[in-house]
Amino acid sequence: MTTEARAIDLFVIGGGINGAGIARDAAGRGLSVVLCEKDDLAQGTSSRSGKLVHGGLRYLEYYEFRLVREALIEREVLLNAASHIIWPMRFVLPHSPNDRPAWLVRLGLFLYDHLGGRKKLPGTRALNLLRDPEGAPILDQYPRGFEYSDCWVDDARLVVLNALDAAEKGAEVLTRTACISARRDGGQWTVQTRDGRTGEIRTFRARAVVNAGGPWVNDIVGRVAGSNSSRNVRLVKGSHIIVPKFWEGQQAYLVQNHDKRVIFINPYEGDKALIGTTDIPYDGAPEKVAADEREIDYLIAAVNRYFKEKLRRSDVIRAFSGVRPLFDDGKGNPSAVTRDYVFDLDETGGAPLLNVFGGKITTFRKLSEHALQRLGKTFPKMGGDWTAGAVLPGGEIPGADFPAFVETLRAAYPWMPRALVLHYGRLYGARTPAIVGAADGFAGLGRHFGAHLYEAEVRYLVAREWAQTAEDVLDRRTKHGLHLTEAQRAAFTAWFDAELALAA
Template sequence: MNNQKHIDLLVVGGGVNGAGIARDAAGRGLSVLLCEKEDLAEGTSSRSGKLVHGGLRYLEYYEFRLVREALIEREVLLNSASHIIWPMRFVLPHSPNDRPAWLVRLGLFLYDHLGGRKKLPGTRTLNLHRDPEGSALEDQYKLGFEYSDCWVDDARLVTLNAVSAAEKGAQICTRTEFVGAKRENGAWSVELKDVRTGAIRTVRAIALCNAAGPWVNKVVGTMKDTSSRRNVRLVKGSHIIVPKFWEGQQAYLVQNDDKRVIFINPYEGDKALIGTTDIPYEGKPETVSADESEIEYLLAAVNRYFKEKLQRTDVLETFSGVRALFDDGNGNPSAVTRDYEFDLDDEGGVPLLNVYGGKITTFRKLSEHALQKLAPYFPRLGQAWTRDEPLPGGEIENADFTRFIDRLRQRYPWMPRNLLLHYSRLYGARTPNLVGTAKNLKDLGKHFGNDLYAAEAKYLVEKEWAQTTADILYRRTKHGLHLSEAQKAAFGTWFEKTYAGSRSVETVNL
């Protein structure tokens, strides 16, 4: 990247909102640079509950606009990325001590009809003593409801948006810190630092978009003569991963004693993902972790409903994320709006757009609205386009993933079923790009355990900005959950030897 390079839009933050905005803007003809001080999705966007959903509980807070938009987006995203997003059925056992059954039925009726549901099946009532979905639950729960939402691989959603943005001309600069910016001669003069070398570079941009999530106000604080009129509310959400303890592919949504709802979802085949908490957070987002009290809270919520009682020793891993919510003045963290807000500062006709709040499900609409805010500064800006164009790998006819898998089996008869499913779920229609000319497993290179072969690591380094073992094992994939400590160490040794100092092609040639 040459000093004083002039671009149209500089986006700060490599989470789902930043990547979505960069993709949308590049597709409308703007020259775009996205900078991220760490890895794509290293913060909040890889630490979510991994759901594309309308937010059933938000109906209680009268967030009808947000829920409707999210429900509409649920089907848009399902069509655009059916390899990383797929339907999931949620069982909601009813307790007479909690919300009355009529209120739950009303909420589910609205949920089924508010967003014009087309693909997903509607709600059904369950007899938990008779229907198999109730077999794992305590006998005191007789009535239940089952409804639809969708699962998403959140970190891959971010990466695929970045890949799409790059293919449309955007520069994606990971491990590149936003140092500061000032308005100068009708544009922004921005300093960026390569965090690995310490080198400082300067870029000139017509507009800035600050999508730094929990760091949004920190970014504002680095700029001269600029301030934000918005406050951000940091809320910590923690999850635990345990071995899966029920039969079937259904997920569960249960209510804890404090009226909060907890998701219990099948995860990575043989595991369960349980969360989340909602706790005000004042620490550094970089150091967030699950407290023992949160782990106990989640275990207690599960044990209230299920016959099999989980112990602390069942917890395999935990993760926490910090959500940067727009501070609407509500004292209850669970009631703080998940809607998004924009703060536009265009002093001297040089715009800075700060993004507050939002949720994974609505990132695409948030991106469209961000471009609407910036449109007056770019008279030749193209039209909105992301609704009907699939994300990379999502170029699957009629979004029919089952038929797509069958075609891959015919193309790669030598590939084990689990490996084929792994590749197709992460890379979709671009699986052939990874497999290349391989005719057997040996052609995929060194095998590190489970479904991890050298060919995949090479692909992720060259095509998806992976630069560390954590980038590969925990964000681009979830291999880290399936490898032993010895296997992970062996992969780390090989990776450092093979890719020491490597930079992905798109980052080097800026």
């Protein structure tokens, strides 16, 4: 079925962090916006990152000073905007003199502390790993280390919250809906979409199109938009493994491998560790990317080079891989390819097509702001820049003081265990009452599926956050999937498919 064309200002293709961020920024400026994603929000690269909001310490080695400065500034902007899903983390860097000299590491950390006008996060300090508690799990052959600050982020939720904010500002968000055609016609775009579940075809008349397709950006330029671009993305595969946490404390670790790459070893989901990433050129279909055994072995070896407790292949709970759509700057080494973003604006026929190449989670807000600035000639009456001081849904926490906010939630729900309060607070922040409602005990949360997963949360995610499958709930909107047994996951999936799939 085809419906009559709807006239809008801006059509955004791609429901990853850049597309969601651009849709949010545009809707907040008063533009009428449609965001279209062929799968689930954040199903591709944006849920498969290292889950960090960081300046990119190693980018200094490639003289990416502008990118690092922008990312460091954005680190604190985002921390203020969403302190429930973004929080400070300290990183311990054991020094290996065989890889980088100490003076170079110290210089890099000095620049890291001062390039971005750091205000909230503590600065770098030197560590004696034989004496300081952070060194307890490290082999004695690494007596010296450094500690610095960056931030953790729930990457998939960051995407969803941007889409949610866009929708609350008037944007229409279409998930599991492919953009099948975009053609210039009379100074505008005629865009067609197909709903992957119902087959419904819709038509839009848009004044401008943004292509934020990530790994699919070039495919959208040619096959969907019938256009061309002199720019390209270079696909680089990055894989991570999840293992049981094997050290005490909330600090993360950053180790240098023999090939000069750095590997993050971060606390994850309370009792687990997230380890990554690899950097491997990739030329396959982005949706088929997967971590291979060589990558898993590589990550395990990097950890075992530094830590007293040795990881084994059997310790790996899960491995996942994502495709980074990096702007192709011609660098041979995948680790040296810029993480900066580049725009390609094609204004043929007075109907702009803005293609987005590259980018990283930390700089998505600034990228989005720059994208709307590039479209200023098309939308001269739109509002000005606004996102720098705005919070994301759930981030309405006074002073961005999350610990104090948790105590407020505990007072509001005295019957709820602290771990469950923390779960709701971390994922939903100030929106937690929308899930708990008037419940005054566990019965009010509905069916219990295991761990901290209750029916009330699931129904909220279906009604408000575009969750349409059990996987959407377990792996992207939340990380419940890591805490359920296989039997519990199967039982939840069967219940979801029977009870909620049609409603979703």
